[in-house]
Amino acid sequence: MVAENSTQPISVTLRVWRQAGPAAPGKFVDYPATNVSPHMSFLELLDVVNDGLTLKGEEPIAFAHDCREGICGTCSCTINGKPHGPGHGVATCQIYMRAFSDGDVIIVEPFRARAFPLVKDLVVDRSAFDQIIQAGGFISVRTGAAPDANSIPVPKGDADLAMDAAACIGCGACVAACKNASAMLFVAAKVSQLGLLPQGQPERDSRVLAMVGTMDALGFGNCTNQYECSAACPKAISHDFIARMNRDYLKASVRASFKPAASSATGGA
Amino acid sequence: MAQLDSRIPAGPLAEKWRRHKTEIKLVNPANKRKYEIIVVGAGLAGASAAATLAELGYKVKSFVFHDSPRRAHSIAAQGGINAAKNYQNDGDSVHRLFYDTLKGGDYRSREANVHRLAEVSVNIIDQCVAQGVPFAREYGGLLANRSFGGAQVSRTFYARGQTGQQLLLGAYSALSRMIGAGGVEMHTNSEMLDLVVIDGHAKGIVVRNLLTGAIETYAADAVILATGGYGNVFNLSTYARGSNVTASWRAYKRGACFANPCYTQIHPTCIPVSGDYQSKLTLMSESLRNDGRIWAPKKKEDAKKDPNSIPEADRDYYLERMYPSFGNLAPRDIASRAAKRVCDEGRGVGETGLGVYLDFADAIKRLGEAGVRERYGNLFDIYHEITAESAYQVPMRIFPAVHYTMGGLWVDYNLMSNVPGLFVLGEANFSDHGANRLGASALMQGLADGYFVIPYTIGDYLAGQKPGSRPSVDAPEFKAAAENIRGMTERFLQIKGKEPVSHYHKRLGKILWEHCGMARTRATLTEALKLIPALREEFWANVKVPGSADTLNQSLEQAGRVADFLELGELLCLDALTREESCGGHFREEYQYPDGECKRDDVNFAHVAAWEFQGAGKAPLRNIEPLNYEFTKMSVRNYK
Ligand SMILES: Cc1cc2nc3c(=O)[nH]c(=O)nc-3n(C[C@H](O)[C@H](O)[C@H](O)COP(=O)(O)OP(=O)(O)OC[C@H]3O[C@@H](n4cnc5c(N)ncnc54)[C@H](O)[C@@H]3O)c2cc1C
Ligand code: FES
Numbered sequence: 032m033v034a035e036n037s038t039q040p041i042s043v044t045l046r047v048w049r050q051a052g053p054a055a056p057g058k059f060v061d062y063p064a065t066n067v068s069p070h071m072s073f074l075e076l077l078d079v080v081n082d083g084l085t086l087k088g089e090e091p092i093a094f095a096h097d098c099r100e101g102i103c104g105t106c107s108c109t110i111n112g113k114p115h116g117p118g119h120g121v122a123t124c125q126i127y128m129r130a131f132s133d134g135d136v137i138i139v140e141p142f143r144a145r146a147f148p149l150v151k152d153l154v155v156d157r158s159a160f161d162q163i164i165q166a167g168g169f170i171s172v173r174t175g176a177a178p179d180a181n182s183i184p185v186p187k188g189d190a191d192l193a194m195d196a197a198a199c200i201g202c203g204a205c206v207a208a209c210k211n212a213s214a215m216l217f218v219a220a221k222v223s224q225l226g227l228l229p230q231g232q233p234e235r236d237s238r239v240l241a242m243v244g245t246m247d248a249l250g251f252g253n254c255t256n257q258y259e260c261s262a263a264c265p266k267a268i269s270h271d272f273i274a275r276m277n278r279d280y281l282k283a284s285v286r287a288s289f290k291p292a293a294s295s296a297t298g299g300a
Numbered sequence: 301m302a303q304l305d306s307r308i309p310a311g312p313l314a315e316k317w318r319r320h321k322t323e324i325k326l327v328n329p330a331n332k333r334k335y336e337i338i339v340v341g342a343g344l345a346g347a348s349a350a351a352t353l354a355e356l357g358y359k360v361k362s363f364v365f366h367d368s369p370r371r372a373h374s375i376a377a378q379g380g381i382n383a384a385k386n387y388q389n390d391g392d393s394v395h396r397l398f399y400d401t402l403k404g405g406d407y408r409s410r411e412a413n414v415h416r417l418a419e420v421s422v423n424i425i426d427q428c429v430a431q432g433v434p435f436a437r438e439y440g441g442l443l444a445n446r447s448f449g450g451a452q453v454s455r456t457f458y459a460r461g462q463t464g465q466q467l468l469l470g471a472y473s474a475l476s477r478m479i480g481a482g483g484v485e486m487h488t489n490s491e492m493l494d495l496v497v498i499d500g501h502a503k504g505i506v507v508r509n510l511l512t513g514a515i516e517t518y519a520a521d522a523v524i525l526a527t528g529g530y531g532n533v534f535n536l537s538t539y540a541r542g543s544n545v546t547a548s549w550r551a552y553k554r555g556a557c558f559a560n561p562c563y564t565q566i567h568p569t570c571i572p573v574s575g576d577y578q579s580k581l582t583l584m585s586e587s588l589r590n591d592g593r594i595w596a597p598k599k600k601e602d603a604k605k606d607p608n609s610i611p612e613a614d615r616d617y618y619l620e621r622m623y624p625s626f627g628n629l630a631p632r633d634i635a636s637r638a639a640k641r642v643c644d645e646g647r648g649v650g651e652t653g654l655g656v657y658l659d660f661a662d663a664i665k666r667l668g669e670a671g672v673r674e675r676y677g678n679l680f681d682i683y684h685e686i687t688a689e690s691a692y693q694v695p696m697r698i699f700p701a702v703h704y705t706m707g708g709l710w711v712d713y714n715l716m717s718n719v720p721g722l723f724v725l726g727e728a729n730f731s732d733h734g735a736n737r738l739g740a741s742a743l744m745q746g747l748a749d750g751y752f753v754i755p756y757t758i759g760d761y762l763a764g765q766k767p768g769s770r771p772s773v774d775a776p777e778f779k780a781a782a783e784n785i786r787g788m789t790e791r792f793l794q795i796k797g798k799e800p801v802s803h804y805h806k807r808l809g810k811i812l813w814e815h816c817g818m819a820r821t822r823a824t825l826t827e828a829l830k831l832i833p834a835l836r837e838e839f840w841a842n843v844k845v846p847g848s849a850d851t852l853n854q855s856l857e858q859a860g861r862v863a864d865f866l867e868l869g870e871l872l873c874l875d876a877l878t879r880e881e882s883c884g885g886h887f888r889e890e891y892q893y894p895d896g897e898c899k900r901d902d903v904n905f906a907h908v909a910a911w912e913f914q915g916a917g918k919a920p921l922r923n924i925e926p927l928n929y930e931f932t933k934m935s936v937r938n939y940k
Contacts (some may be wrong), residue, residue, distance in 0.1 A: 052347055052851065070574045079577055085800040085855065090847050093368065094856055097540040099580045099680070102465055103371045125685050148513060151852045158488065159370050162652075165480035169473035170432045174352040175423070176752045177430035182389060184441030194434040194459060197466060225432045252557065 041133040045080060047092055048140045053149050058140070061177035062092075069129035072098060073109045073116065074106065076128060093152040099124040101265055104200035107207075108153050109140040114204035114228040122202060122265040146214070146250045157203045160217060160248045166220045167241035169221050172231050189227045196224040200268040205260035205268075211252030216260040218242050219276035226279055236283035243280055302557050308412040312501035313931045314394075317416040318855060320324040320713070321756050325763035334359035334767035337758070338505055338520040340547055342369035343728025344464070344471055344743055346526030346752025351474035353481030356755055362475065362484050365491040365505055365542065365857075367723065369372060369502075370472045373528050373540040374746065374879050377464020378585040378679075379448060380456035381743040383421040386446050394418045399932070400451050404631055405706070405734020406884035406900065407934040408563070408908075410927065412713060413731045421744050423859065425457055427751055431470040446587060447629065447687045450738040456740045461678045463587055467743055471750070474934035485554050490516075491857065493788075494781045495523065495722065496549045498771050502551075502722035504907045506781045508789075510857060515789075517773040520760060521765050522721045525551060526750065528634040529705035531564065533865045533872065534707035534817075535809025538570060538583040538823055545868050548709050548728050556717040557910035557923060559730035560707035561868065562876035565737055565885045566818050568635035571686055571696075572655040578808075581687055581701040582660070586681055586739045589628045589674070591663040592696070594619050594635070596656045601647040607649070607657055607695050620644060622895075626939040633736045633885045633898075634939060636700035640818045641896065643699075657695035664692065665804040667905040691785045702743060706733040707875075710910040710925070714757035715749060721761060723850075726747035728764045730908070735884025772810040790860045797842035801858045808862070808869055816873050821889045825877040829870065836866040871911055871920060878922060882907045891912045902934050915937045 040067040041167060050057030058181040062080050072078075074096050081091035098106040110116030116126045131137060139153065147155040185193075197220070205216040222239050223233035231238070261270040309320040331672065336359045339350040347369055350362045367374060384397040396420035425443070429435065435457050436444040444799040445454040459466035478484045496504035496517070504519040530545035531537040569584045595617045597603055604612050618638055620627045630638075639656050642648060649655045652869045663786060665671050669692055673680070680691045689696070708730040715723050717733075726746040733741065771777075815828035839862070847853040881901035882891040891899040908925040 034486070040714075066439040068575055068577065072575050072579070075579050077578045078579055082800045082802055085471065085844055085846050086798070088846065091855060092853055097366065097371055097542045098373070098376045099541060100376060102584050103373075103375045103540060105371050121685060125682075127688075129688060136711045156853065158366065161370070161476065161479075161486075164370075164473065164476045167480075170430065171477060172430040172474075173355050173426060173429070174348075174474070174755065177426040179424075180385070180425045180429040181442050183429075185437055186441050187439050190434050190437040190441075193432075194436075194466075198462065198470065199432050200465075201368065224434065228430050228432050228434070230430055272416075295477075298737065 040068055041131065043067060043134070044075070044136045046138045047153070048153055049092070050149060050152055067128050069127065071128045073126040073128065074109070074122065074124050093154050094252040095154045096124055102200060103126045106201035107155060107157075107202055107204070109142060109207060111138050113161065114142060114207040115265050120265060120267040121229070121264065122200070133280045136184060142203050144206045144212035146212060147203060147206065159200050159251070160203065160214070162249060163214065163218060163242050163245050164221065166245035167234070168225070168227060168270070169240040173220055183229050185228060185247070193224045193227040194256055196220040196227070196268065196272050199268055200264060200266060204263045204265060206251065208259040208263035210257065210259070211254065211255060213254045213260070214246050214251040215254040215273050216268060216270065218246050221270040221280060222276045226275070235279065236286055239276060239279045239283050242286060252286060301921060301925050302415065302718045302910065304710065304718060304910055304923055305712060306410065306925055307714060309713065313415050315410060316412050317362060317419055320607050324757065324760040327759045327762050329357060331767050332611045333359060335522070335762050336361065336520040336770060337524060338363065338518060339524045340505065340524060341370035341372070341526035341528060341726070341728070341911050342472070342475060343374035343526060343528055343726060344468055344746035344867065345728075345750045346473035346524070347372070347475045347755050348466065348747050349526060350484050350753055351478050351723055353758070354478035354489065360478070360484045361520065363487045363490045363492055363505070365489065366581055366815055367488055368488065369475055369488070371471065372468060373543050374468045374743070375783060376463045376540060377467075377743055378461045378583065379587045380446060380458035380463045381424070381467060382448070382455050382740040383425045383457060384418055384455060385425060390456045392451045392455050395792050397421060397455065398451065399687045400930060401732070401738055402734070403937055405736035406736050406898065406937055407734065407902070407929070408560070408883050408904070408927065409732055409734030411929055411931055418743055418749050420748045423752055424744060426745045428467060430478055431473060433459065433466045433470040435466070441509060442842050447590060451738065458587070463728065467747065471747070486878050492527070492547045493550060493785045493860065495554045496781050497554050497719060498775060498777050501720045503771050504773065504778060506778070506785050509784070509900045511852050513848070513853065517782050519768045519770050519778065521762055522723065522755065524723045524727050525709065526725040527728045530868060531705050531870040533808070533869050534702040534812050535580050535805045536573065536578060536813070538567060538581050540562045541580060544864070546864045547859050548724070549707060549864040549868055551717070551719070551722060553913050554719065556719045556722055557710040557912050557914065558871065559705070559710040559908050559910040560735070561872040561878055561911070562816070562873065563706035563735045563884065564702060565632060565706060566636045566705040568632055568639055568700050569658060569698045571683065572617070572650055572652060572699040572700035574898050579607050582682065583701070584683060584698060586632070586881065587657060588676060588679060588856050591667070591675065592658040593617055593662060594627065594628055594656055595638060596642045596647045597740070598647070603649050603653065605648055616642070616647070616805065625808060630939050631736060631885070637818055637887060637896070638699055655697040655699045658698045659695035660691060661695070676885045694842065704737055706730065706735060706737055707856050710908070714760055715754055715822070716757070722757060725754060728882065731892060734803060734888070744848055750754060769828065786861070792843070792845045793849060795840065795843050797844045799842055800844055801855055801862050802913060803867065804835065804843060804891065805862045807835055808832065808866055812869055812872070816876050819887050820876050821876050822877065825873050828873040829877065832866065832870045832873065839863065839866055873921070875909055875911065879905060879909065880939065898937070900936070906934065
């Protein structure tokens, strides 16, 4: 299995969502691309199309990207109806043109969700995710106050599971894939990572309450257990974490109702 | 001429940092909230600094060009982070980590800085674990370690192949906590385009809001740059596409010295280039060299053959042959040059002939395919995605690629540049890695600077600034700087030339890679010093930047960055030309031993070259900071 596909160049048509700004009307525009090497990445094809548009005096397609290796979570296209396109467990930047066939029309849209307002063309505003983390997605530990790292052993199984959850790149594909635009997978991944570790126990209750509360307030929808989120996740994060978070949330809510007042997770500098 | 006082504290090496901390000035807790600090960048260095300074009570404003602080380039680091914990009981110590890092840097870094780095390395791991960073663990629940290039102990902590991601998310969570608590005012999608210097002190910045195009000004009592490295000057590199030199470069043009720009690192194990549309090179983590064996065919005529058909006797495991005691774990500069030599001899593999094999057949025999998958599965998957080849069945093809820059803005022991009030952290400064960085030490340095150094040393400067004395953004210096940036933006849009920005970036990258890459000569550098200014002139006459200034305009962003790279590229070559020796990542063909190793010149070049801007069109000034080794003997690096 040296090469799985032929190296013959292909021709495709990109049907791209163009929208000059949040308030402007949007529409699909077709951009034919010929002589496309199958080794080219999908974003490299957008680069080439954009250089062509620039030379023609048209405005290039705005799209978000940075690391181009599936880790920063910046890239965010829905390709042929699927957030991050035809691959499994990869981000848009890791899609190569060998995934398409000669003559394909490829439909390219931004991640669409109420809580992710459109900025321009394929770029959306995902700062709602940051706000959820700011509400409690951390362990409060002042710099310099930490005990020796090996003073608290963590069972390997827990550490590994925490790492599975922590692999989230914060891209928002889970939200874009969900018909309710729910952010449950994103929030559950962070809640689970920290909740699995001994270091995360003191704030376990306040964290889940604050993060879920903020998620709801920001306009993300409910989870109705369709699990499109996990299917679209470039890190294939399991929806089991959602069940884990629901349990945490329930316990925390019950406990909070017996306390005089729920303590704030953001408390104290 | 700039005053370069390194301000290295007196006293025995192991005492310097402790003593310095007790002797420098402090800002009292009630006064801290009266000071505002601008932190540009929220990678490991910037996020850790912003969070910690806010915890201490300072008012912090954080700026990133990304849409979220979590997206900084640090997120992509794969392999791990060093710390002298000696959890493996294999003979590690602060001194050994210090010594390895100093030697790895080919004796071109400061002893005192490197020692401090090794000292605080242990605190970093404690801090990160407390934040919930899920480092790899052993079955007993204690932290696991691996060994990394250039070290003979296992001191590298890691989180699968995503160490940078996990460390950054740890720092990001600390930063987020302080944003939530109101200690940090976060500005995303904000690109710093100028430094504002008033009465010789750094007192603010000019930024462009990348979404609206608005040019904004911000004043502070001190400015911290933690804006990363400049490797994208080569266009193709393992950096994120957005990484750029603009913040550092504009500070340079405001008087901050740029030190050792020619110290660039080329990583030996990356996926080879496949075509001219290529936008980035992907690193295959150095950790692969723990189990993979690097080889090339002995005979040229075998270079195009199926590697599995080449018998053992016809394979040249050249690193094992040339460096028997370090073998495949030889430092990066050495491994990269060895690969280049093999390809120059016509023994390179793959379509382009620019590649060597990284072979796991022996590891699979020893550990089984499942064992190899357990250790490197995600890396093999990445390789498969990009090349459509399975490294379980055929050896990986790898080739060196630009990966890291050791040079950067000059800083003293307090991490302050020669412009008072301007501090530089992380990859953006020059101080700790000399002429070559060892694997797993950049993450260590970024977090050391941000969590454990700047929180102390910035007080020494601020204590000398009256609380409330910071200028207002109505000062003429702010107005002039903002006007200047508006003018530059307009100029880009008005050129209306014939080539997109990418065209010039590609050409610049090619010039640098060919003339100032893994091997440099007087002739190639002299040539590059003609080609780059000519290319720059062409860029300013013929670039085409579409769209307008008052909206998200990625071409405009790119134009500004490439314009700066076109200037930096020239300085890089000039620095390489004037450093008439070979050391670490800077290899001048004229200066080598018969076996091809770097020939340093400690008599004439045991110094930092810190370049000072003299005005557009004028030759920059080369200042020198001598490297005084008080405790270590500068010796010839030997990895044999
Ligand atoms: C693929 C890869 C793998 C690596 N693996 C390892 C490893 O295993 N171990 C190791 O030790 N090192 C590794 N490194 C090196 C290490 O990751 C980097 O050196 C380090 O993360 C740099 O951190 P930083 O905080 O200095 O800068 P960065 O993480 O680059 O952050 C720069 C920040 O500055 C901001 N910024 C930049 N310019 C501006 C501007 N003009 N205006 C506003 N904001 C700006 C950005 O938004 C960003 O927040 C690796 C590097 C690469 C490329
Ligand atoms: S560009 Fe970073 S994940 Fe795709």
